[in-house]
Amino acid sequence: MPYFMERYERDCESKIDKVCRIVESLPMATGTAYGLCDSWFTCKSVIEAHLKKGFHLIGGLKTNRVIYPKGVGIQIKEFAKYIEKTDVHLVTVGRKEYWVYRYEGALNGIDNAVVVLCWPKKAFQKQGCLHAFLSTDTELATQTLLEYYSERWPIEIFFRQSKGNFGLNTYQVRSAQAIDRIVALIALTYLYCVIGTGNYCPLGRRLKEVRTASQRDKVAMIYNAAKNNVPLTEIFAKLKIA
Incomplete structure (x- = not known):
């Protein structure tokens, strides 16, 4: 259901600030709760706004975001080139299967989070088929993370x-x-x-x-x-x- 809709005014407030303000207007979470967003809004300030209200954030990530495996900064799309078939496993989300690789650690501006790299079953390492998703809930299973994120498609x-x-x-x-x-x-x-x-x-x-x-x-x-x-x-x- 459309909980809230608001017109965007370019000269008055940034989109990031608007999202943070909307999140601040939500009631405090009384149990485990998640905010879902696309890659435009997966950033430190939006994450912190969710955490203040008791929400974890699950969001898409642009593949040029920098992660730090073993302390070395590298873009996700460059890191993905080193991933072999033996490093991934299949998960089923809905009726589709995906190869996934799970990273936990730092990103630029984020101390610790889970990042899942994802390819369709028949498109492992194919150009343009890589997708990445982040969760601040590091205990969340990979398949569950992807299933939750799919709920924002409506x-x-x-x-x-x-x-x-x-x-x-x-x-x-x-x-x-x-x-x-x-x-x-x-x-x-x-x-x-x-x-x-x-x-x-x-x-x-x-x-x-x-x-x-x-x-x-x-x-x-x-x-x-x-x-x-x-x-x-x-x-x-x-x-x-x-």
Whole structure:
């Protein structure tokens, strides 16, 4: 569910500062809890903001980040070149299998964390197939770490659906107030479609149901109007195509 959406203002606050402020607004974790983020936000200040609220952070890492195996600084993508098939093992996440290598130690600005290097099963050491993930919870199993991180994928789906179905990338208003209203309407529409009818339903299926119902209502209106000899011009007016 979309817990919080806020417009980004480039000249007012950095994205990192905005994320830290949002994290500070969360309630304190009462048990083991994790924040999930992509590689843009996996940094010291975001990690510290999560830790202050009792959250561990699991985030993507850019492969040019520097790690320190045996005290030697090296970029992840360069370190990965030395990893052999005997150094990795397979894990299953969802229905897919991945070769993984686990590193625990320092990164630039981070004293200690787990970093998992990951390749699809059929793409070990292939160009462009390396992905890296970080967890501040060093006790977390590698497979569990990847499974937890995969839970942030619905955020990307939400953005794609908001652009494809709710006009997030096609609106023509310019004022800050108008954009804020669009963002609020998108969140409310999403909530209505997913839980607003009393039970949970995936957005795609609910949209199909709502659109089908709307088309049926329109056809029923035209049918009843025709039965009652309503003039065609009045039907056009009701459909706003006069």
